Structure formats: structure tokens, C-alpha cells
Amino acid sequence: xxGVTQFPSHSVIEKGQTVTLRCDPISGHDNLYWYxxxxxxxxxxxxxxxxxxxxxESGMPNNRFLAERTGxxxxxxxxxxxxxxxxxxxxCASSQAGTGNEKLFFGSGTQLSVL
Amino acid sequence: DQQVKQNSPSLxxxxxxxxxxxxxxxxxxxxxxxxYKKYPAEGPTFLISISSIKDKNxxxxxxxxxxxxxxxLSLHIVPSQPGDSAVYFCAASAWxxxxxxxxxxxxxxxxxx
Numbered sequence: 001x002x003g004v005t006q007f008p009s010h011s012v013i014e015k016g017q018t019v020t021l022r023c024d025p026i027s028g029h030d031n032l033y034w035y036x037x038x039x040x041x042x043x044x045x046x047x048x049x050x051x052x053x054x055x056x057e058s059g060m061p062n063n064r065f066l067a068e069r070t071g072x073x074x075x076x077x078x079x080x081x082x083x084x085x086x087x088x089x090x091x092c093a094s095s096q097a098g099t100g101n102e103k104l105f106f107g108s109g110t111q112l113s114v115l
Numbered sequence: 116d117q118q119v120k121q122n123s124p125s126l127x128x129x130x131x132x133x134x135x136x137x138x139x140x141x142x143x144x145x146x147x148x149x150x151y152k153k154y155p156a157e158g159p160t161f162l163i164s165i166s167s168i169k170d171k172n173x174x175x176x177x178x179x180x181x182x183x184x185x186x187x188l189s190l191h192i193v194p195s196q197p198g199d200s201a202v203y204f205c206a207a208s209a210w211x212x213x214x215x216x217x218x219x220x221x222x223x224x225x226x227x228x
Contacts, residue, residue: 004158031214042117043159043204043218056215091158095214101147101166102214106158 002026004107006092012113018080021110025074025094032075033095033104034067038088046090049075050097061086082114118142119207121219130228134192138205138219141186145207149216150179150190153202162203163190195226 005024013019025032034046046065047057051072060067064083069075079086089109095102120139128134136150146167151159165172165179165188172179178191192199205219 033214035216035218040220042119042220043206043216045215045217048215056212059215093158101164101208103161103164104214104216106151106160108156108158 006107006110010111016081021077023075023092029094030097031095033093035091036088084114087114119217119219121222123222125223127225128195131194134195136190136203136222138188144209146210147208149206151204197226197228200226
């Protein structure tokens with residue numbers, strides 16, 4: 001079974017540019033999450049999809065970040081325009097539907113560098 | 116406001132000995148706690164978890180202890196192996212929060228052979 005896949009693995013862009021990150025969750029997983037780790041600090045929650053609906057987007061830093069999950073399959077996270085402080089590793093995770101406390105499966109992450 | 120804290124950035128242990136990784140939390144609403152392990156260039160992988168109704172959970176060489184009154188949990192690895200060298204993240208969630216995990220900053224474990 002394929003795991004959570006993220007693309008690209010690395011992205012280097014200049015301040016002001018746009019970047020789109022993609023996540024393909026494990027097939028059949030209704031829950032999809034985005035997390036971010038900045039500069040070796042804690043991994044922070046960004047948002048949670050249940051199928052195509054945003055369940056919780058309380059962790060999104062500001063309106064420069066836009067996440068979508070059309071059709072309830074893969075998800076994209078767009079940063080527009082990117083700022084220096086957006087640099088970090090963006091992780092996607094997925095889990096099966098349930099009542100909570102399901103195991104999260106993480107992708108390898110996208111290392112974003114904004115210069 | 117960091118609700119989950121791992122105060123030791125790194126830990127070095129000799130192969131075969133015990134590794135003890137510590138984690139403190141401040142939010143009394145947390146009722147489920149997890150440890151994730153992360154190798155370089157990979158995503159975190161689930162290691163072990165514990166519910167707040169328990170004070171200990173064991174899985175092979177890994178044991179997690181929870182002290183609710185102290186808001187403290189620890190991960191014990193016995194015996195430690197070189198392959199255990201990784202970053203270990205403590206995480207917590209509150210019931211009804213839809214698996215929204217709050218992570219600590221991680222502890223780098225180095226197991227020397």
C-alpha cells in the first residue's frame with residue numbers, strides 16, 4: 001500500500017513568488033492534515049480536511065495560505081505571495097475516518113525555502 | 116504559548132542502555148498522548164501512544180509513562196539500539212479535537228555503538 005506522498009520534496013523560491021504543494025493521502029483516508037515545522041521547532045497544525053470539507057483551519061497563519069481538497073482525494077496548499085517566514089518543512093498526514101485518536105500517517109514533507 | 120514541551124534538545128546513550136525521553140504539557144484538556152519518531156528526510160512515524168485513563172503502555176522495547184498530576188510523560192527505550200537514533204516528538208490531543216495534534220519541538224536521540 002502506498003503511503004502519503006508529497007510533491008515536491010524541495011522548493012526554493014524568491015519572496016513574493018507563489019508555490020503550490022501537493023499531498024496524496026493514503027487511499028481511502030478521509031482525514032487529511034497539513035502541518036509545518038519551522039527552523040527545528042515544534043511541528044504545528046495548519047488545517048484538517050474531512051473528505052473535501054475543511055474541518056478545522058485554525059492553524060493557518062494568514063490569508064496568504066490557501067488549501068484545497070477537491071473531490072476529497074489529493075490536497076494542495078498554495079502560498080501566495082510567499083514571505084521569508086514561510087520557510088520550513090510542510091508535512092501532510094492522513095488517517096482513516098473514526099471518532100478520533102486514529103493513527104496519523106505522515107508524508108516525507110516538502111522543504112520550502114523562501115529567499 | 117507552547118503547550119507541549121520537550122526540554123532536552125538532544126540525548127546521547129550507549130547501545131544497550133536505557134533511553135529516557137521526557138515531555139511536559141500544560142493543557143489539562145489533553146487526554147491522548149503519542150510519541151513519533153522521525154529519521155532525516157522522512158516524515159514522523161507513529162511509535163506508541165497512551166490514553167489519559169492509563170499510566171503506562173508498553174510495546175516491545177518501548178514504554179510510555181504518564182503522570183497526569185505532574186502533566187508529564189516519558190518514553191523509555193530498553194535496550195537502546197543504534198537504529199533508534201532519530202528525532203523523537205511528543206504529541207498530545209484533546210477529545211473532540213479531531214486528531215489535531217500538538218507537538219513538542221523534538222529530542223534528538225543518538226545511540227552510540
